[in-house]
Amino acid sequence: MNFGEYLVDLAKIFVSSSIINNIVLIQFLGLCSYIGLSDSMSSSIGMSFAVIFVTVCSSILAWVIDHWILIPSNLQSVLQITSFILVIGSFVGLVQIYLRKTSPNLHKAMGIYLPLIATNCLILGVTFINSMNNYDLVQSIVEAIGASLGYAIALLLLVGIRERLRDSDVPTFFKGKAIAFMVSAIMALAFLGFQGMIR
Amino acid sequence: MxxxxxxxxxxxxxxxxxxxxxxxxxxxxxVEENPLIKQIYDALPHSDCGACGYPGCFACAEAIAVREAPIDACSVGRQETAKKVQEILDKFEEENSNNN
CATH class of the missing domain: 1.20.5 (Single alpha-helices involved in coiled-coils or other helix-helix interfaces)
Incomplete structure (x- = not known):
């Protein structure tokens, strides 16, 4: 494969991971923070940046661990989950300490969802997608950026819709999170329209 | 092996x-934290049950320290915890009035 084809391949991975196989709306990963944080704009922007940082850093390190230690020693099936979670948890710890110092209000607004990035299936999912598709380091980074940007897109779309829903006349049964789930289902249907763009 | x-x-x-x-x-x-929060946190039962409506005992201690929650917010600790928290708050207020 020459360099041009490789770049096209990277672009395909990026578009596929951010829009076509959107991590939230098509693969249904990372839904807890997606629903939980989508009622305020500032905290969801902060969350998006936190997720992008953690996903990219941990997928780099997870690739290194996977390819330099686990595959040569044939321990991939045993140690993969444990070592990936260790890496992700550590980066989440870093983000948490940093946010507590630099913007305490954002730290407070994100509340329990910030430490919960550690168990957010999105990030573990991205590291597993990288591992399953045998991506090299650059491809893994592109996949991680694409997937976390896809999360940010889905989250910010839902925040915009929920801010308008707050002022509209929603039936009493559906107020709050119930209508958010319905809206996400419709958004997922809309995103299904991108299927088949790249094969 | x-x-x-x-x-x-x-x-x-x-x-x-x-x-x-x-x-x-x-x-x-x-981060420099309010020493009052730490004292109240030590008095709470540390079970992180969330019955008070806050995510964990530390968040509850923060709320009590800024008088957002009542001193008997913790339903697990009952009267004993409330008494301890009251003592801490009284002591804190006394020190503050002495300083001013």
């Missing part, structure tokens, strides 16, 4: 590395 050694070395090594990194980071980005 080889696998076990590799597993232990990998996870132990990375664990130690990240622990060190987080420790250094924590020292560099230290």
């Amino acid at each position: 080889k696998e076990i050694i590799i597993s232990v070395a990998t996870l132990g090594g990375f664990g130690a590395l990240f622990g060190l990194l987080l420790g250094i980071f924590n020292e560099r980005f230290k």
